[in-house]
Amino acid sequence: MKRRNFIKNVSLGTAAGFAGASGLQAGVLDSNPTAESTFNLNYAPHFGMFRNHAGEDLIAQLDFMYERGFRSLEDNGMMGRPVDVQEKIGNHLAKLGMDMGVFVLDKGGNGANTFASGLKEHTDIFLNGCRRAVEVAKRVNAKWITVVPGDFDRRLPIDIQTANVIDTLRLGAEILEPHGLVMVLEPLSDTPNLFLRTSAQTYMICRAVNSPACKILYDVYHMQKNEGHLITMMNHCWDEIAYIQIGDNPGRKEPGTGEINYLNVFKHIHEKGYRGIMGMEHGNAHPGKDGESALIAAYRKADSFL
Incomplete structure (x- = not known):
């Protein structure tokens, strides 16, 4: 399948799922006066974000997310959860009509095993992770798996490192593609040692x-x-973007707590036709129930672009 057609189909499929979830909303609103309407974009909280309201039980947290208008979930640590817990989460997401967002590929790439080195033992760790991720994805009905190539191998020329990363990812794609799964490559800012740094670099690799x-x-x-240049760079790389995550800067908290004009960013993403998942990959700016309520209010405000 051609890349452009694939992206189009993914977007339409996700939009259909989101619309279906919204269709379930009416009954919930009728039976629960505290339930809130959905958002213009499909934001995905993670476990623990609303624990002060919902408690520690993961299913109760999912119910709270749904009642507050969220229609997707992210869980970076899903691969590390027991199989029965994965199945329980997957079944409840299906019951609510919620989508599963990304989980992180376990041991996919880090400082200890970097794709840039081209070493077989590093590649084997990654490919084993891909095979295990297929089974996890089936249990929770996931489509997207976060992959990070790891650190630079500064003993090698940068172009050789890039070629090694590409070769490794091609092998991973051969495992995931037949199952309709997508590894989404995440350029990061955590340390200067991380190989994948910019959207343009990631675009080239994809x-x-x-x-x-x-x-x-x-x-x-x-x-x-x-x-920086968020809207401009998103436009340049748009054909290869399959998933978006959120966090304000500085602080990595909810929209409105930093310098990013999320009202304009969200409006632009919506106008581009994106109806996929928007992962809430950040912490809460304030503690307790008040902080959780403030977080929801911040999303209502940033989402009010229509």
Whole structure:
């Protein structure tokens, strides 16, 4: 399948799922006077974000998210959860009509095993992770898996490192593509040692891998730190962006707590036709129930662009 058609189909499929989830909303609103309407974009909280309201039980947290208008979930640590917990989460997401967002590929790439080195033992760790991720994705009905290539191998020329990363990702794509899964590559700002830094670099790598199973995870927080020009760079890389994450800068908290004009960013993303998941990959600016309520209010405000 051609890349452009794949992206179009992914967007339409996600939009259909979101619309279906919204259709379930009416009954919930009728039976629960505290339930809130959905958002214009499909924001995905993570476990723990609303624990002061919902408690520690993961299913209760999912119910709270749904009642507050959220229709997706992110869980970076899903691969580390017991199988029965994964199945329980997946079943409850299906019951609510919620989508599963990204989880992080376990041991996919880090300072200890970097794709840039081209070493077989590093590649084998990654490919084993891809095979295990297929089974996890089935249990929770996931489509997107976060992949980070790891650190630079500064013993090698940069172009050789890039070629090694591309070769490794192609092997991973061969495992994931037949299952309709997508590894979304996330350029990060956490340390200067991380190989993947910018959206343009990630765009180039996705083009070289040339598979519908390898796309960009555009994390607004990291890209504000590493390159800025958010709307311009999103436009340049748009054909390869399959997933978006959120966090204000500085602080990596909810929209409105930093320098990013999220009202304009969200409006632009909506006008581009994106109806995929918007992962809330950040902390809460304030503690307790008040902080959780403030976080929801911040999203209502930033989402009020229509």
